Structures are given as structure tokens and as C-alpha cells.
Amino acid sequence: MYLLQVSNTAVAHDPDSSFWYLPVAIQLIFAIIFVAGMMGVTHWLGPKRNTSDKLETFASGIKSHGDARQPMAIKYFLVAILFVLFDVEVIFFYPYAVNFKALGWSGFGAVLMFVAFFLCGFIYIIKKGALKWED
Numbered sequence: 001m002y003l004l005q006v007s008n009t010a011v012a013h014d015p016d017s018s019f020w021y022l023p024v025a026i027q028l029i030f031a032i033i034f035v036a037g038m039m040g041v042t043h044w045l046g047p048k049r050n051t052s053d054k055l056e057t058f059a060s061g062i063k064s065h066g067d068a069r070q071p072m073a074i075k076y077f078l079v080a081i082l083f084v085l086f087d088v089e090v091i092f093f094y095p096y097a098v099n100f101k102a103l104g105w106s107g108f109g110a111v112l113m114f115v116a117f118f119l120c121g122f123i124y125i126i127k128k129g130a131l132k133w134e135d
Helices: 018-045 074-098 100-128
Strands: none
């Protein structure tokens, strides 16, 4: 027997009805109650003494020394952005790889143009020296 069994009404058979979201809403409410309850229990049962050892930073057992906020070379950020850019390019190849027979020569031309645009960008990056680590 179903928990939320409904008699033969028009609401139960209408796929656009908000009635179908009721189980999701109930599950969401139970999830929120469960998470809040677990957080409350750990706060209630957990230790409450702060000692100096607990407030120190821990990095794999190695004692930290010096200031951790040192400037980082902008090259790392530039390489990360370029990686994301060219990684997105590879993602756009997937639909072509799946449908390359159906797309034919026109699809091949479109992908060739797409690669040419990214190749122009890559040549520009090389000419500007964005990937040179030495100053």
C-alpha cells in the first residue's frame, strides 16, 4: 500500500500538477530536520574546552614558521585560466565526436574553423610570452 495513495482524481493524473512535487518537498523537509538535529546533537554532546593546542594551526605535523600570506606569482593564475579555456575547447569537441558522420563535411568545416580560432589565440599567447616562466 502506498503512503501517499490518491484516489482517481484529475490532480493525480495531471503531469503538470504541483502534486508530484509533494514527495520531494517532504524528503527535503526531513533532510533539513535531520541535518539540523545532528548539528544540534554534536554541539550538545561535544567538548567545549578550548585549549591553546586546539587553537594552533596544524599542517601535517610540521610546525609553521613565518607569514603564510606571501605573494604568489601571477603566472600560476594565468596558466590556470589558460588551462580552463583550452579545457572548455576540448569539451566542445565531444558533440562533434559523437555526431561526426551525421555532420559530414559542413560539420568538419565548422570544427576546423573552431580549431583555427583557438589556434590563433594560442599563437597570440605564445607571442605575448604568457607561458614564459623567466622574466
